[in-house]
Amino acid sequence: MATKSAALKRLMELAPGEGRPYVVEAACNPEENLHFDVMAKLPADSLPQVDNCLLSDLQNLAGRKGKHFQLGQKAMLAGRFATNSNYSQMLTLYQQHGSEWDDEERGGMLAYLARYDTQGGLKLLEAGIPLNGNALNVTPIFALCRAYYSPAVDLFFREALQREEPLIAKQGAFEISQHGPAEDEAILRARLAKWQKEWAGADVPPEQYTLQAELIHGLLDAKNWREDKSATEMLMAGCTSETCRRMYPHFFANNE
Secondary structure (H helix, E strand, O other): OHHHHHHHHHHHHHOHHHHHHHHHHHHOOOOOOOOHHHHOOOOOOOOHHHHHHHHHHHHHHHOOOOOOHHHHHHHHHHHHHOOHHHHHHHHHHHHHHHHHOOHHHHHHHHHHHHHHOHHHHHHHHHHHOOOOOOOOOHHHHHHHHHHOOOHHHHHHHHHHHOOOOHHHHHHHHHHHHHHOOOOHHHHHHHHHHHHHHHHOOOOOOHHHHHHHHHHHHHHHOOOOOOOOHHHHHHHHHOOOOHHHHOOOHHHHHHOO
8 A cells, every 4th residue: 555655646746637536546445545645635626526435435434433544534535625515414424423533533524514614614613623721632633734724724723823822822823824825924913913912021921932932933934925034034033932032043143
């Protein structure tokens, strides 16, 4: 299986469009274990050919006892490639069995459900990955963002970003930085400004300094926007903790 994944990976690098029939075949094989990240590189937003076979596989796997690698794999493939043609059946499946699934399986299916119903999907995300306590459960988040980062998922992390719990807000900042659209830059900047106002001159707890570092690093290391030189220098200069300053040693070595 590793050899097959390596061959498909190489094909994706050389001629990604030609990987389509192999991805469809793998997605529709109930026993296929090709690496998800390799299949996900196919340059197609969806594959209608996999809708019915993924639904059938998920229905067959959903209620089985014990851990099944294929269930998490199929759920993430649904999030990445399935269309909305079987949405009602997928929703019913999740409502019936989602509470029995592990974090990866729920994350993959939540990616699918959130993708095709922004408001309903946001409610499912809030129920499936609660924004309470001191931190978020990162395992379903990892599967969720690998499968499909939809507008509903972005809204979910925008909500997390505004929480007072620093570890929850930190996770929101990280996911937005790695996956969010360019317009999220303004939201991260506003959250950083709020942090600076709240903690100016105060005795800052270590976890709040960690949040500041993530907000600054998120703006500077974002995947879908770039800061210009002056903005980069201003953000780095705003670091007020060793946690943050250690990320940019050359800047502080040259400005002290």
